[in-house]
Every structure is written in C-alpha cells, then in structure tokens.
Amino acid sequence: MSVPPIVEPAPDLSVDEVRRYSRHIIxxxxxxxxxxxxxxAKVLVIGAGGLGSxxxxxxxxxxxxxLGIVDFDVVDESNLQRQVIHGQSDVGKPKAISAKESIAEIxxxxxxxxxxxxxxxxxxxTIFADYxxxxxxxDNFATRYLVNDAAVILxxxxxxxxxxxxxxxxxxxxxxxxxxxxxxxxxxxxPGMVPSCAEGGVLGVLCASIGSVMVNExxxxxxxxxxxxxxxxxxxxxLEMSWRELKVNKDPDTAPVTExxxxxxxxxxxxxxxxxAVVDSTIDVRTLKDWLDARERGERDFVLVxxxxxxxxxxxxxPGSVLIPKGEFLTGEAFEKLPKxxxxxxxxxxxxxxxxxxxxxxxxxxxxxxxxxxxVLAWVNQIEPDKPSY
Amino acid sequence: xxVKVRIPTILRTYTGGASEVAADGGTLAEVLDSLEANFPGxxxxxLDDAGKLRRFVNVYVGEEDVRFASGLETPTPDGTQVSxxxxxxxx
Numbered sequence: 001m002s003v004p005p006i007v008e009p010a011p012d013l014s015v016d017e018v019r020r021y022s023r024h025i026i027x028x029x030x031x032x033x034x035x036x037x038x039x040x041a042k043v044l045v046i047g048a049g050g051l052g053s054x055x056x057x058x059x060x061x062x063x064x065x066x067l068g069i070v071d072f073d074v075v076d077e078s079n080l081q082r083q084v085i086h087g088q089s090d091v092g093k094p095k096a097i098s099a100k101e102s103i104a105e106i107x108x109x110x111x112x113x114x115x116x117x118x119x120x121x122x123x124x125x126t127i128f129a130d131y132x133x134x135x136x137x138x139d140n141f142a143t144r145y146l147v148n149d150a151a152v153i154l155x156x157x158x159x160x161x162x163x164x165x166x167x168x169x170x171x172x173x174x175x176x177x178x179x180x181x182x183x184x185x186x187x188x189x190x191p192g193m194v195p196s197c198a199e200g201g202v203l204g205v206l207c208a209s210i211g212s213v214m215v216n217e218x219x220x221x222x223x224x225x226x227x228x229x230x231x232x233x234x235x236x237x238x239l240e241m242s243w244r245e246l247k248v249n250k251d252p253d254t255a256p257v258t259e260x261x262x263x264x265x266x267x268x269x270x271x272x273x274x275x276x277a278v279v280d281s282t283i284d285v286r287t288l289k290d291w292l293d294a295r296e297r298g299e300r301d302f303v304l305v306x307x308x309x310x311x312x313x314x315x316x317x318x319p320g321s322v323l324i325p326k327g328e329f330l331t332g333e334a335f336e337k338l339p340k341x342x343x344x345x346x347x348x349x350x351x352x353x354x355x356x357x358x359x360x361x362x363x364x365x366x367x368x369x370x371x372x373x374x375x376v377l378a379w380v381n382q383i384e385p386d387k388p389s390y
Numbered sequence: 391x392x393v394k395v396r397i398p399t400i401l402r403t404y405t406g407g408a409s410e411v412a413a414d415g416g417t418l419a420e421v422l423d424s425l426e427a428n429f430p431g432x433x434x435x436x437l438d439d440a441g442k443l444r445r446f447v448n449v450y451v452g453e454e455d456v457r458f459a460s461g462l463e464t465p466t467p468d469g470t471q472v473s474x475x476x477x478x479x480x481x
Contacts (some may be wrong), residue, residue: 139479
C-alpha cells in the first residue's frame with residue numbers, strides 16, 4: 001500500500017541546503033523533489049523525552065522545515081540515560097527549550113515552534129491544526145488517546161511508538177487510510193495495571209530503535225515513498241533482537257471519533273477504590289518524619305511499608321521502612337506479613353501505587369492504614385535532599 | 391505438539407522471564423487454560439472477571455487478531471504461534 005505525499009514541495013533549496021542534503025538528494029526515490037517536500041513539512045512532536053529525543057534529532061537533521069515541540073517538563077538527571085537531545089548542562093531547563101537549542105546546533109535551517117503547555121482537550125485541535133503530521137512519544141495513556149482522537153478529527157497521520165523495558169511497539173495510524181489507535185486498543189488498561197517507564201524502567205537505547213522507525217515513517221509519509229506502516233504493528237524485542245509484524249484491522253465496532261473528551265477521566269489517574277481509600281487516610285512526609293521520630297522515642301508504634309519493587313528500594317528508601325511490593329497487596333500475600341495490632345503506613349515512589357495498596361489493605365481489615373502523599377520522591381525532596389531521586 | 395505462546399515483557403513475571411512458552415489446546419480458550427495451569431494468574435491478565443478478552447490486550451493467532459476471528463473460540467492448530475500484545479504507553 002502506498003499513499004500520496006502529504007506535503008507539497010517547497011519552491012527551492014538554497015545552495016547551502018543542497019550541499020547539506022546531498023546524500024538524500026542523490027537517492028533516486030528522494031531526489032530534489034523529496035527534499036523540497038521535507039523542507040516544506042511541518043511535524044509536531046509530542047514530548048521531548050525518550051522517543052521525542054531521537055525523533056527530533058533525526059527529523060531536524062533530515063531537513064524537516066518546521067518542528068513543533070509540545071512539552072512542559074524540565075530536564076531531570078534521570079532523563080539523560082536515554083533522552084539524548086538533552087545534556088548535563090540542561091538539567092533544570094525546560095525540555096522544549098533544551099531541545100530547541102540542540103536542534104539549532106544540528107540544523108540551523110529548521111524552524112522550531114515551542115508549545116510549553118500541557119496538551120489537553122482545550123488546546124489540542126488548535127495546536128495540531130498547523131501541522132502536517134503528528135509524532136507521539138508521550139508516556140501516558142490519557143495523552144495517547146487525546147492525540148489519536150485529535151488526529152482523527154483533523155484527518156492527520158499519527159506516527160505512534162511506545163516502549164517498556166526491552167520491548168517497543170510502533171505503527172502509523174491514519175483513519176483516512178486505515179485503522180487508528182482505538183481500533184488497536186479500544187480501551188486503556190485500568191490505572192495501576194500497566195506500569196509506566198518511571199515505575200518499570202526502560203533500556204535507554206530502545207528509544208533510538210523505536211524513535212528511528214517513527215522518523216523513518218514520517219519521512220516516507222512526507223515524501224510519499226515506500227509502504228507506510230499503516231495497518232501494521234511492529235513489535236521489537238531487544239533481548240531476543242527480533243522484530244515481528246502483526247496486522248491491525250479497522251474495527252467496525254469502534255465508535256466514530258467526533259469530539260474530544262475528558263481523557264484523565266477516561267483513563268483514570270488512580271482507580272475509584274484508591275481515590276476513595278486515600279480520603280482522610282493520607283499523611284505528608286513531614287508528618288511521617290514526626291511519626292518516625294516519635295517511634296524512635298517509643299511514643300508511637302506503626303509499620304512503614306514501601307510498596308515499590310526491590311530495584312527501586314535499592315536506589316533509595318526511607319529509613320525504617322520494610323519492602324512489600326504492591327503486587328503482594330493485590331494478591332493478598334502482603335496481609336500475612338503485616339502485624340494486625342499495629343497501624344500500617346504505606347508509601348511508594350510518588351503516591352499512586354501506595355493508594356492502590358491502601359485500598360486493598362483497608363479492604364482486608366487494616367482500617368487505620370494510611371499512605372504517604374508524594375512518596376519517597378517527596379521524602380528526598382523535603383527531608384533527605386542528599387539522597388538520590390530517580 | 392501444541393502451540394507456542396509469545397509472552398510480552400509485562401507478563402514475564404508469570405513465566406519466570408520466558409518470552410515464549412509452550413501450551414496445548416485446540417482453541418484460544420483451551421490454550422489460555424493450559425497457560426493458567428502452568429503459570430497461575432496469567433489468564434486474569436488477558437481475560438476479565440466475566441471471562442471475556444480484555445479490551446486493552448490483543449491476542450493474535452498467527453498474524454490474525456482474534457477479535458476479528460472467532461475470539462476465544464479461534465482455532466489454534468498445532469504449531470501455531472499465539473501472541474499476547476498488551477497496551478503500553480511508555481515514551
């Protein structure tokens with residue numbers, strides 16, 4: 001299957017541009033015409049993170065004339081293991097600005113538009129309207145469904161990639177020519193069921209494997225060459241070093257996308273049970289510090305349980321905590337390890353998993369259990385700033 | 391003989407890290423029963439409480455998504471590859 005190029009060629013290339021892009025121009029399938037189309041192309045990249053970093057670098061180097069970047073985050077040291085568009089001196093800087101500076105160094109002919117705001121139902125259609133193609137490397141389901149729906153409504157191609165640990169998925173969704181994201185995954189998983197990269201980790205170089213395929217597909221759509229990855233899902237396993245291809249069908253049961261919805265509610269940040277459990281059962285890290293000090297003095301007794309995974313516990317932990325991963329709360333194993341006569345205090349990385357574990361603990365009869373808002377990251381930030389964050 | 395089942399990263403905690411495991415059964419439902427017998431807990435990650443395929447997990451028999459074939463009754467002839475493909479959102 002081939003589709004016509006989505007971008008008309010720019011009127012001309014300067015002598016400097018011809019010199020710069022000569023290795024493209026001498027490829028018969030690209031040629032002067034293809035390079036002019038790249039120059040005229042406007043690509044919007046959602047997220048200057050793991051996938052966005054290699055994608056932006058290669059789109060810029062390839063000569064895509066206009067790049068939009070949607071990102072409101074700042075560069076953190078834990079990003080640098082994979083987000084190669086940012087460097088050590090960018091830590092603390094907005095990712096959008098850091099990415100723009102890197103792009104200017106790679107290719108000064110690229111115009112960069114910054115959208116330093118959280119993408120939501122109120123601004124997505126307006127931001128997308130100016131672009132020919134959307135490339136999405138965000139890290140959450142809510143944004144993925146939002147980006148898909150906005151792309152469907154505007155009739156734009158959506159280059160999609162997703163990564164977890166050693167595994168990546170990549171496809172091109174374009175409702176006019178094939179299936180879209182909702183045809184592949186009609187509903188998001190319930191919150192807490194699928195760990196994010198922040199919880200489960202990701203091999204840094206996997207971003208390059210998947211991000212480079214995403215750019216490859218963007219270039220093909222812009223120039224109208226080759227067979228686009230429409231209606232096909234590629235699955236990459238970095239441990240086996242295998243790529244598999246599966247068919248994606250248009251699902252006749254998929255409801256037509258006609259308007260944007262509330263995606264946070266659609267995907268749920270935490271489950272209803274967890275949201276209910278935390279009411280009046282949440283303490284902050286300063287209170288936890290007071291409680292731990294009181295326990296030290298023998299004035300208070302409770303058990304502090306860290307519900308993260310062992311690898312995370314080894315990076316940083318709160319002194320006096322014991323590790324029982326969240327999964328054991330969901331299976332019930334955890335309750336055999338907990339004393340029935342002491343209050344239980346739960347924490348995780350930022351508070352999502354501990355809220356889920358809290359709901360399970362209350363359901364199992366630990367009525368006075370509480371969880372710690374902000375988790376170990378808030379602890380490091382406010383109580384022990386010398387300890388590492390991740 | 392039987393079928394080979396591809397296990398995605400997020401479900402490998404059930405299979406001791408194995409990315410591919412053997413299973414038996416003439417239909418997808420029987421293959422999932424066989425998986426559950428060897429790797430307790432794994433079936434509930436693919437099927438919901440009502441025993442239906444979860445909407446955020448795709449199961450392929452060969453190259454076909456079973457949602458567009460016969461669902462849990464999709465035949466799984468000897469030697470077929472069954473793939474479990476969950477939604478992941480990392481980026």
